[in-house]
Structure formats: structure tokens, C-alpha cells
Amino acid sequence: MDHAQQQRLGRRLRRMPGVRTLSRPVERRSGEFDLTYVREGTPGDTPLLIIPGGPGLASVLPYRGIRGAAVRRGFDVAMVEHRGVGLSRTDRTGADLPMAAMTVESVVGDLVAVLDDCGWERAVVYGSSYGGYLAQALGAWHPERVAAMVLDSASSGASGEDLRRRHLRRLFWNGDAPDTAAVASALRSLVADGTVSVADTGLVVPVAYELGGTGLVERLLAAVRRGRPRTWNRIRQLGESEVQRRHPYYMEFDLAGAISYRELGHVRPDGDPMDPHVLFDRQAEGFPEFAGQPVDLPAVLPTCTWPTTVLSGARDTRTVRPVARRTAEALPEGVLVPFENSAHSFLDFHPRVALxxxxxxxxxxxxxxxxxxxxxxxLPRPARSRALPLMLSASVTADRALAAVPVTRPS
Known part of the structure; x- marks a missing residue:
């Protein structure tokens, strides 16, 4: 998608019903930009703020379907186009926002500004993945704005990464779970004879497991053993695409990703198998160094007294079950809802569960x-996700993106 096509798509998105802008500071003492958000529903219905994942997922274009479904369930719903992404990517001169403007504090400030603009004193806050981290930060700094919360596959930043790595190794390297013992044995054999690299284990196996469970991983490893690595290589490329490629108005990690490295935690790989941090370490050049998490979640969560639901899929390899359980147990009104045949992000892959x-x-x-x-x-799942397959595909063409936008009103 070239620059002219991006501009054309942007103009069309801004004409969609419910799309609004408000002025926000780029940084504390310099410049302003137009933060974009979308609101759909009937004033007076239950306010619902939905925060998607990333950092880098857009809100306006990918989630039209779920907003419509939320309205039909009696919600007045708002979603914010994350600063540095899509319709909120540039300042008023048309220049990209700087990485220095990408902070959790600034993004939470954007969320509060949207709540104010909507006239909502409090809202139900739904956060998926990285959006779950933002939801928790919003609750920590502005508890008076939260009526209830859903944490869907919610990130806990660096504080959950050791648990994640241990969990993945327990499943796929040690084979401690009955359904993964055969997978672990096959994987160890492929690494031992040099067919599969140690680094690739943490890049490919978790993605395959999320997509199709142990059955897919078993078939994948069997194919590699037979000298057919094409699918293995394709899955590795999918993961790399998430952080290497920019898909305008869908997924734009190139600026917002600064938050991931500077504040959520850049965990260095330790060289052992099934390390999920290899990919992000390879892409670290050009992003800020880790400076520390902005929120002490273990200290904050016990003070969050509103009803909170923690959704956790057993096949989630990004926010693993031990992390979700720890989060739910720390919340006074928290409830863990475990799902045995789901992976990461119900917002993206099972919106009926989410709503x-x-x-x-x-x-x-x-x-x-x-x-x-x-x-x-x-419950029936959508035929395909509205966001992630496009995000992970080799390309998102301008024609395909434009076709997804309804004609709304004349320019």
C-alpha cells in the first residue's frame, strides 16, 4: 500500500459513523495531535471501553463487527485508535509521532480523555492482551473511572515472563503434561540431531499450538522429520511479520512497539529451548532500552475492588494460564474463567465469549x-478473525482494506 493509497483509506475511515477526534499532547510539553476514537451505541446504555492488543493494533477498521454486536447487547461502546497507529499516527504537520511519545502514561491519558469526551464518569473496561495491561494501568491510576473490568488474555508485562517461559518449557520440552509428552520427545529429538535449531523452537511451536493444539504440532514435527519444513518455515515467518511489517490501519508495531521494549519488558533469551523472547530480541535494534514497568501490578491489583473477569485459554502461549490465575487470585472481586479449547484473545477469535x-x-x-x-x-465462532489473519498475512492490499470499509457519507 503506497502513501497515496494510505491517505485515501484514511480519509474513508474518518468518514465512518461514530469516528471522532480530540486534541491531545504529543508529549507533556510539546505539540499536539488529533487522537481518533470511534463510538457506537445509544447514550444511556452501558458504557463499554474496549482496548485491543499490540502494542500496535488499530481499533477503527478491524473491530467494526464486534462493536455492532456490542451495541446489540445494550452497550454504548468506544474504542481508541492507539497513538502512533492508524488514524492517530501523525501530528498536525503530518509527521509520525516520535517514539518518545509512546508511553503507557500517555496512552492511559488518552483513554481518560476519551471517557471525558463521551461524558462517561465510569465504564466497563475490556482489555485484550496488551490492552489488558492498559486496562490494569487505567484502574491503578484512575480507579474512580472503572465500573467493572474484563481482562482477556491480559499481559502483566515483565512480571509474567518468567512464568511464561517456565510454562512453555514444562509443556513442550519436558513434556510434563500428558497431552504434550509425545510432542516434547519429538522436539527434543529434532533439536538433538540438528534438524531444528534451538532458537526456532520458541518461535514456531507456540504459534502452531495456538493455531491447532498438540495435533497440529505433532503433524508439523512429523513433516519436518520427513524433510518437509515448508510449513514450519511459514509459521516462523508469520511471527516475524507481526513485528517486522507495518500493515496500515490494522497493525503498526513500528512506533507503538517502543512501549513494549521500554516499559513492558525486554527479556533477553537465555539460549535454552522454547524461549519465546528470541523474536523480540532480534528486533530490538531501533527501539528503546527497557527502563522499567510503569505499574507495580502485584501491589496494585489487591486494591482493585470492582467486578473483574479474567479470561484464559489453555492454548494461550503469550499470557499463559499460571499468569492469568495469579492475576485473578490477586483481585478481590476477580474470577478466572478457564477455557480448554481456546488460545490468545477472545476479542479477536471468539467475540461471542468476549461480549x-x-x-x-x-x-x-x-x-x-x-x-x-x-x-x-x-458458541459459534466467526468464520475468520477480522484482525489477526490480515495482520499476519504477507500483505494487506489497499483494495482489500478499502473493500472492508462501508461507504458512509459524502466527503
Missing amino acids: TAARATANATHRRLPALAARMEG
Whole structure:
């Protein structure tokens, strides 16, 4: 997508119903930019602030479907186009926002500004993945603005990464779980004879497991053993695409990713198998060094007294079950809802679960959800995600992106 095509798509997106802008500082003492957000629903219905993941996922274009579904469930919904992404990417001169403007504090300030612009004193806050970290930060700094919260596959920053690495190794290298023992044995054999590199284990196996469980991983390893590494290589390329390529108005990690390295935690690989940090370490050049997490979540969570639902898929390899359980247990009104056949981000891959959880949490009936998890998980899923396959594809063409935008009103 060239620059002219990007501009054309941007103009069309800004004409969509409910798309609004408000002035925000680029940094504390310099410049302003137009922060974009989208609001859909009926004023007076339950306010719902949805925060997608990333850093780098856009809000306006990828999530039209889920906003419409939320409105039908009685929500007045808002989503913010993250600073440095899509319609909020540039300042008023048209220049990209600087990486220095990418901070959790600034993004949370943007969220509060949108709550103010909507006239919402409090809202149900739904955060997915990195958006879950932002939701927790919003609750830590502005607890008076939160009525209830759903943490979907929510990141806990660097504080959860050791648990994540140990969990992945327990499953896929040690084979401690009954359903992964054969996978671990096959993987160790491929590494031992040099067929698969140690570094690639942490790049490929977690993605394959999320996509298709142990069955897919077993078939993948068997294919590699037979000298057919094409699918293995393709999965590795998918992961690399997430952070290497910019897909305008869908996924733009190149600026917002500064938050990941500077504040969420750049964990160095330790050289052992099944290390999920290899990819981000390879892409670290050009991003800031880790300076520390802006929120002490273990200290803050016990003070968050609103109803909170923590959604966790057993196949989630990014926010693993031990991290989700620790989060739920730290929250006075927290409930862990475990799903056995799901992976990362219900917002992206099972929106019916996401909105069912949001409604129950808004009504403070979230403690009933664990008993309903299997039934919820069995609800029909969309034929395809509206965001992530496009994000991970080799390219997002201008024609394809434009086709996804309805004609709304004349320019």
C-alpha cells in the first residue's frame, strides 16, 4: 500500500459513523495531535471501553463487527485508535509521532480523555492482551473511572515472563503434561540431531499450538522429520511479520512497539529451548532500552475492588494460564474463567465469549461464568478473525482494506 493509497483509506475511515477526534499532547510539553476514537451505541446504555492488543493494533477498521454486536447487547461502546497507529499516527504537520511519545502514561491519558469526551464518569473496561495491561494501568491510576473490568488474555508485562517461559518449557520440552509428552520427545529429538535449531523452537511451536493444539504440532514435527519444513518455515515467518511489517490501519508495531521494549519488558533469551523472547530480541535494534514497568501490578491489583473477569485459554502461549490465575487470585472481586479449547484473545477469535463476559461482568454476575465456560466456548465462532489473519498475512492490499470499509457519507 503506497502513501497515496494510505491517505485515501484514511480519509474513508474518518468518514465512518461514530469516528471522532480530540486534541491531545504529543508529549507533556510539546505539540499536539488529533487522537481518533470511534463510538457506537445509544447514550444511556452501558458504557463499554474496549482496548485491543499490540502494542500496535488499530481499533477503527478491524473491530467494526464486534462493536455492532456490542451495541446489540445494550452497550454504548468506544474504542481508541492507539497513538502512533492508524488514524492517530501523525501530528498536525503530518509527521509520525516520535517514539518518545509512546508511553503507557500517555496512552492511559488518552483513554481518560476519551471517557471525558463521551461524558462517561465510569465504564466497563475490556482489555485484550496488551490492552489488558492498559486496562490494569487505567484502574491503578484512575480507579474512580472503572465500573467493572474484563481482562482477556491480559499481559502483566515483565512480571509474567518468567512464568511464561517456565510454562512453555514444562509443556513442550519436558513434556510434563500428558497431552504434550509425545510432542516434547519429538522436539527434543529434532533439536538433538540438528534438524531444528534451538532458537526456532520458541518461535514456531507456540504459534502452531495456538493455531491447532498438540495435533497440529505433532503433524508439523512429523513433516519436518520427513524433510518437509515448508510449513514450519511459514509459521516462523508469520511471527516475524507481526513485528517486522507495518500493515496500515490494522497493525503498526513500528512506533507503538517502543512501549513494549521500554516499559513492558525486554527479556533477553537465555539460549535454552522454547524461549519465546528470541523474536523480540532480534528486533530490538531501533527501539528503546527497557527502563522499567510503569505499574507495580502485584501491589496494585489487591486494591482493585470492582467486578473483574479474567479470561484464559489453555492454548494461550503469550499470557499463559499460571499468569492469568495469579492475576485473578490477586483481585478481590476477580474470577478466572478457564477455557480448554481456546488460545490468545477472545476479542479477536471468539467475540461471542468476549461480549458474554462483558455483559455478565457489567451486571456483577461474573462468578457464574466458570460453570458456563464450556457452553460459552461452544458458541459459534466467526468464520475468520477480522484482525489477526490480515495482520499476519504477507500483505494487506489497499483494495482489500478499502473493500472492508462501508461507504458512509459524502466527503
